[in-house]
Amino acid sequence: MKGLLVRREDILRRLRSWRLKMLTVVGSGICRDHLTDRAKKIIERAEVVYGSKKALDNVREFIKGKFKVMKGFSEAEYSEIVEESKRKNVVVVSTGDPMVAGLGTKFHAEVEPGISSVQVALAKLGVDLCDVVVMNAHSKEVNLREIMHFLKFRSVLILANRRFDIKKLGELKVVLLENMCMNERVREGLASEMELSSDYTIIFIRR
Numbered sequence: 001m002k003g004l005l006v007r008r009e010d011i012l013r014r015l016r017s018w019r020l021k022m023l024t025v026v027g028s029g030i031c032r033d034h035l036t037d038r039a040k041k042i043i044e045r046a047e048v049v050y051g052s053k054k055a056l057d058n059v060r061e062f063i064k065g066k067f068k069v070m071k072g073f074s075e076a077e078y079s080e081i082v083e084e085s086k087r088k089n090v091v092v093v094s095t096g097d098p099m100v101a102g103l104g105t106k107f108h109a110e111v112e113p114g115i116s117s118v119q120v121a122l123a124k125l126g127v128d129l130c131d132v133v134v135m136n137a138h139s140k141e142v143n144l145r146e147i148m149h150f151l152k153f154r155s156v157l158i159l160a161n162r163r164f165d166i167k168k169l170g171e172l173k174v175v176l177l178e179n180m181c182m183n184e185r186v187r188e189g190l191a192s193e194m195e196l197s198s199d200y201t202i203i204f205i206r207r
């Protein structure tokens with residue numbers, strides 16, 4: 001009887017894991033050549049691949065099934081994707097790494113990591129991730145009080161788009177890494193003298 005129960009549990013666990021494998025969020029890296037072999041295989045196996053236009057462009061040559069451009073990034077759109085994944089093998093491509101201000105937290109799904117803009121920036125700066133606090137100003141409000149607090153302990157790296165008001169960092173010395181792997185530009189100076197011109201900007205403040 002006990003053996004039978006264990007086997008039943010085992011079958012249910014397998015069924016659940018098969019069900020989960022129907023939806024995978026895959027990181028594409030931020031440069032085209034960042035895509036890992038694992039990510040390529042997952043994308044090739046997918047019946048439907050979702051992502052922003054930019055994310056899909058990064059992986060286009062590996063898509064064998066259909067692809068759909070995500071537009072709203074709303075709860076309704078996420079629910080539709082989940083529904084579809086109950087019937088089909090669905091992949092959502094997230095630029096960089098899905099767990100760095102990406103789509104990895106929007107679904108209960110398997111996540112396949114990718115190389116993040118954070119890692120690329122730290123490699124260029126020669127700074128260890130463990131010495132840094134990473135903050136997301138791309139989709140969240142980041143205030144100066146918080147930044148100054150973290151700077152007591154670590155350097156700070158901020159994911160920013162052009163809406164971020166860099167002037168509020170005042171006389172702090174910053175490094176801006178813009179459009180990495182595209183028309184890349186790195187600038188250094190006082191925040192009060194800087195303007196942000198790209199939606200793909202990393203702001204680094206050394207402790």
Ligand SMILES: C[S@@+](CC[C@H](N)C(=O)[O-])C[C@H]1O[C@@H](n2cnc3c(N)ncnc32)[C@H](O)[C@@H]1O
Pocket residue numbers: 030094095096097098099100101102115116117118138158159160161177178179180181182199200201202
């Ligand atoms: C929605 S978040 C996505 C981050 C992505 N998941 C990652 O791992 O890099 C977008 C932010 O990432 C940063 N970013 C993404 N690509 C970048 C690039 N090529 N150059 C500089 N920053 C970039 C920018 O701060 C941008 O505002």
